[in-house]
Amino acid sequence: xxxxxxxxxxxxxxxxxxxxxxxxxxxxxxxxxxxxxxxxxxxxxxxxxxxxxxxxxxxxxxxxxxxxxxxxxxxxxxxxxxxxxxxxxxxxxxxxxxxxxxxxxxxxxxxxxxxxxxxxxxxxxxxxxxxxxxxxxxxxxxxxxxxxxxxxxxxxxxxxxxxxxxxxxxxxxxxxxxxxxxxxxxxxxxxxxxxxxxxxxxx
Numbered sequence: 001x002x003x004x005x006x007x008x009x010x011x012x013x014x015x016x017x018x019x020x021x022x023x024x025x026x027x028x029x030x031x032x033x034x035x036x037x038x039x040x041x042x043x044x045x046x047x048x049x050x051x052x053x054x055x056x057x058x059x060x061x062x063x064x065x066x067x068x069x070x071x072x073x074x075x076x077x078x079x080x081x082x083x084x085x086x087x088x089x090x091x092x093x094x095x096x097x098x099x100x101x102x103x104x105x106x107x108x109x110x111x112x113x114x115x116x117x118x119x120x121x122x123x124x125x126x127x128x129x130x131x132x133x134x135x136x137x138x139x140x141x142x143x144x145x146x147x148x149x150x151x152x153x154x155x156x157x158x159x160x161x162x163x164x165x166x167x168x169x170x171x172x173x174x175x176x177x178x179x180x181x182x183x184x185x186x187x188x189x190x191x192x193x194x195x196x197x198x199x200x201x202x203x
Contacts, residue, residue, distance in 0.1 A: 024120060028112035031123070036108040039093035042086060045069075048079040058085055061102075139194040146187035153180020 028034060041058040048068070056071055063069060065084050070077045086104055089096065093107040115123065153176060161173030 025112050027120075027124070028115070029110050033113050033115075033123070034110040035113060036095075037093075037111050039087050039090060039107040039109075041106075042088050043082055044084045044086075045080045045082040048081055054078075054080050056080075139191040142187050142191040142194070146184040146191070149180060149184040149187065153177060153184070156180070 041061075043056050043058045043063065045054045045056070046052060047054060054071065063082055063085065065082050067082045069080055069082060071080050085102075087106045089107045093109050095110065096105050096107045098104075099106045157173040157176035157180070160176055161169045
């Protein structure tokens, strides 16, 4: 096989693998098949001798504010009074929940469960009610705008048909309604095209 062809095929296979793994991860997360990995719990306190602020990772879950503990620092133990304990948020740990027992908000990230290719195919088969392809927000806005156009156009047709003539002018009303129908239909068509392109993109 030609080296360039080989390099091209390997590159495409790698891209396809990354794409499939991303889709698999999104599917598992959206179906709730994930474990929670919590952000480290950090303690804040002060030294008992010099009253210096201290920040430390909490290893013992039984520690609470007001406790006096010993921390290792530079091969020696220092006495520290715990002022507060909290779970710090970050971009990595973007989700949160309230821990009733610890009386604090805990932040976590979602880790998809490990599944084999066979298990993943079964998951997709038995989750046919779940759609992986979400509607594009732009297409949804356009469809909503189309409905508004239809409503406003219908009302405008009646108003103009009645206002521009002593008797109701069906010609004026029909012209407004026809224009409204064309504009609304164009918006819906664009919305469907965007959805179609999104479907093709994710296949």
